[in-house]
Amino acid sequence: MKTITEQNLRALVDALISDGKRVVGPRVAGTMTLYEPLTGGAELALGELPRRSAKETFLPLCETILTYEQGKEAVHLGDVDPVRLPETVLIGARPCDVAAAPVLDAVFSWDYRDEFFLERRRKTTIIGLACTGGDDACFCTAMGLSPADSTGSDLFLTPLKGGSFRCDAITDKGTALLAAHAGLFADGTGEPLPLAEPALGALDLEKIRAWLDGHFEDPLWEEIAARCAGCGACAFLCPACHCFDIVDEGGTAKGARRKSWDACGFGKFTNHASGHNPRDVQPQRYRNRIMHKFKYYVDKFDQRLCTGCGRCIRACPVGIDIAAVLEEINDK
Numbered sequence: 001m002k003t004i005t006e007q008n009l010r011a012l013v014d015a016l017i018s019d020g021k022r023v024v025g026p027r028v029a030g031t032m033t034l035y036e037p038l039t040g041g042a043e044l045a046l047g048e049l050p051r052r053s054a055k056e057t058f059l060p061l062c063e064t065i066l067t068y069e070q071g072k073e074a075v076h077l078g079d080v081d082p083v084r085l086p087e088t089v090l091i092g093a094r095p096c097d098v099a100a101a102p103v104l105d106a107v108f109s110w111d112y113r114d115e116f117f118l119e120r121r122r123k124t125t126i127i128g129l130a131c132t133g134g135d136d137a138c139f140c141t142a143m144g145l146s147p148a149d150s151t152g153s154d155l156f157l158t159p160l161k162g163g164s165f166r167c168d169a170i171t172d173k174g175t176a177l178l179a180a181h182a183g184l185f186a187d188g189t190g191e192p193l194p195l196a197e198p199a200l201g202a203l204d205l206e207k208i209r210a211w212l213d214g215h216f217e218d219p220l221w222e223e224i225a226a227r228c229a230g231c232g233a234c235a236f237l238c239p240a241c242h243c244f245d246i247v248d249e250g251g252t253a254k255g256a257r258r259k260s261w262d263a264c265g266f267g268k269f270t271n272h273a274s275g276h277n278p279r280d281v282q283p284q285r286y287r288n289r290i291m292h293k294f295k296y297y298v299d300k301f302d303q304r305l306c307t308g309c310g311r312c313i314r315a316c317p318v319g320i321d322i323a324a325v326l327e328e329i330n331d332k
């Protein structure tokens with residue numbers, strides 16, 4: 001069994017940065033904590049669940065997937081090769097964030113392989129952190145996970161009484177990182193800090209999927225979502241939402257093609273060039289959100305697009321609570 005002190009964890013961040021790696025972890029940014037690239041171990045802030053999820057490590061809010069410039073005889077392309085993407089270590093990520101990464105692998109390597117996403121995944125080592133600080137919005141246990149779930153992690157840290165961490169290598173990538181920085185770790189063990197205790201109990205997820213199967217049309221959608229403002233906050237904060245749009249910017253001389261997050265809650269998400277919009281009112285859009293997460297993705301990949309992180313509950317400006325929606329369906 002290996003342990004690492006908090007001081008050495010910060011030294012590990014410094015050593016990884018010195019090695020030329022991009023290190024992403026929770027850091028205080030203004031009034032909130034966000035997963036962002038760290039400039040040193042002193043910035044690591046493990047106290048709070050970051051406001052946004054860690055998916056930006058693999059799926060940036062906006063990324064350039066090519067640039068073009070008209071030359072005298074040909075058009076020159078740039079930034080097309082994902083090999084340019086940096087080796088990364090994501091450190092201090094909560095189980096509800098980390099567990100979403102392998103869920104996203106399924107769709108990004110399905111009928112079309114998204115080499116930008118997959119290259120970032122290949123080049124990232126994830127150091128997960130057991131969660132000792134949840135709140136009323138958390139419901140990871142109802143989604144079949146737990147505050148100590150190491151799904152998706154390469155190394156997994158468990159906070160111990162006294163301030164150090166137990167460190168378990170989960171994959172070969174994790175073992176390699178541990179071996180490369182062995183001097184910062186010690187043999188030993190300790191007593192774990194109490195874990196977070198999500199409030200929502202068990203849900204029958206198969207029952208929920210079966211109900212959704214038969215209730216594409218149901219008064220529930222209007223009841224829940226007539227008030228949805230279509231702001232997209234729920235999708236942008238979610239570790240598992242992954243819809244994106246691709247737009248070309250620039251002119252005939254030069255420009256760039258960019259991939260940016262999108263959200264099925266936006267009114268124009270399904271707008272056709274003809275002007276027809278098959279989801280023309282908000283309840284239809286919210287229905288899609290629930291169907292995609294708890295039925296379509298399950299049917300296709302046998303996984304759910306929700307880890308129970310609670311971010312969409314905390315942020316929804318009109319108080320739509322996805323855990324309460326699931327409970328309501330569960331109790332039907």
Ligand code: SF4
Pocket residue numbers: 234237238239240241293305306307308309310311312313322
């Ligand atoms: S749907 Fe909501 S609770 Fe579930 S993972 Fe996404 S943001 Fe978290």
Ligand code: SF4
Pocket residue numbers: 227228229230231232233234235265312315316317318319320
């Ligand atoms: S955060 Fe709330 S209001 Fe905004 S799109 Fe999501 S459900 Fe609708």
